[in-house]
Amino acid sequence: MLIADSCYQEMIDSKARSIKARVELLEGSTLLKTFSQSDHLKEFTVSREGDSTKVFGYGICQKLEVKLLDRNREINIVKGQKLEVAVGVGCEYIYTMPVFFVDDVKRDENTNELTVVAYDALYKAAGHTVSEIDVFKTGYTIKSFATSCAKVLGMPVKYENMAEDCFCLEYPDGANFDGTETIRDALNAVAEATQTVYYMNNNWELTFKRLDVTGAAVHTIRKDRYFTLSSKTDVVIGAITHTTELGDNVTAKSEIIEGTTHFIRNNPFWELLESPGAAVIDALAAVEGLTLNQFDCSWRGNFLLEIGDKIALVTKDNVTVHAYVLNDVIT
Numbered sequence: 001m002l003i004a005d006s007c008y009q010e011m012i013d014s015k016a017r018s019i020k021a022r023v024e025l026l027e028g029s030t031l032l033k034t035f036s037q038s039d040h041l042k043e044f045t046v047s048r049e050g051d052s053t054k055v056f057g058y059g060i061c062q063k064l065e066v067k068l069l070d071r072n073r074e075i076n077i078v079k080g081q082k083l084e085v086a087v088g089v090g091c092e093y094i095y096t097m098p099v100f101f102v103d104d105v106k107r108d109e110n111t112n113e114l115t116v117v118a119y120d121a122l123y124k125a126a127g128h129t130v131s132e133i134d135v136f137k138t139g140y141t142i143k144s145f146a147t148s149c150a151k152v153l154g155m156p157v158k159y160e161n162m163a164e165d166c167f168c169l170e171y172p173d174g175a176n177f178d179g180t181e182t183i184r185d186a187l188n189a190v191a192e193a194t195q196t197v198y199y200m201n202n203n204w205e206l207t208f209k210r211l212d213v214t215g216a217a218v219h220t221i222r223k224d225r226y227f228t229l230s231s232k233t234d235v236v237i238g239a240i241t242h243t244t245e246l247g248d249n250v251t252a253k254s255e256i257i258e259g260t261t262h263f264i265r266n267n268p269f270w271e272l273l274e275s276p277g278a279a280v281i282d283a284l285a286a287v288e289g290l291t292l293n294q295f296d297c298s299w300r301g302n303f304l305l306e307i308g309d310k311i312a313l314v315t316k317d318n319v320t321v322h323a324y325v326l327n328d329v330i331t
Helices: 008-013 122-125 143-154 183-195 276-287
Strands: 022-027 030-036 041-048 058-060 060-068 080-088 100-108 113-119 157-160 197-200 207-211 219-221 226-231 235-243 250-253 260-265 295-301 310-314 318-323 329-330
Touching: 008 058, 022 041, 058 122, 060 080, 060 100, 080 113, 100 122, 122 143, 122 197, 143 157, 143 183, 143 207, 183 197, 183 207, 235 276, 235 295, 250 276, 260 276
Parallel strands: 058 197, 157 207, 219 310, 235 260
Antiparallel strands: 022 030, 022 080, 041 060, 041 329, 060 113, 080 100, 100 113, 197 207, 226 295, 235 250, 310 318
16 A cells, blocks of 8 residues: 555545546656646546456556547647646645556537547567567566566566565576567566566656555445445365476475465476475465455545555444455446
């Protein structure tokens, strides 16, 4: 969860809220124009979507859609330019989201409303291959491999909720990559081998985060803060199985927890290990009992929450359950 001045938290908790927002258009590092509700900005929506069938081993790319009123046809936005969203509550504005790169601009000729669609830098990861990283065909650790992938995308790396030891497995001859894999697939493999999810944070850092199994929730959604709440199927990790095309399956199963099996298929970082069983056992120890209590919840929102944050929800029956911010829409 982002740390902000007390005025932000007071506004989030207040019964009557007055929240302002603006969207900034940039060319490189040059600010071209600022849109706010006092002129062109009608609405913006940020969508973040994870994988509802997995608890780690994937990235969450964020999508921004901005609606602007342009009656005088004076706004010119082109693909590749940057958009930044800032939120304010009477004190300084805060940037809670990453930079977004414009992908598409459409105009409604009847209303002169512009709809601008933009994505964070992870969107570009599918357009690059492992052959481009500077440690390809050399020895590396998972950490240096991840850092090199991030470098291709033009960003630093950050690690949260874990000991960095899980990123220190060494590969003197490289892991099992042939260079044709996309950077996005490679980052998924990194996240699988380290039991993490990854995303772009508000400082434009590629962030690997392990979901917190035992810690306290950083925020509680109380009954008076949501409009609708419905539960879906829960996912509990009780075992991890690593599979390969040769059928050399290795499984680690919890002795105390009944739950689903998380399958890791053909992970390049585990395929060449002399004892992949040890890696699977370590992986299960890190996430054993991790539970995804899945909910559809429409609520007032807290713009300081980050992807992967552990939250608590109080149901209509006064039962408190825990969940994680992995799939959400902010409007």
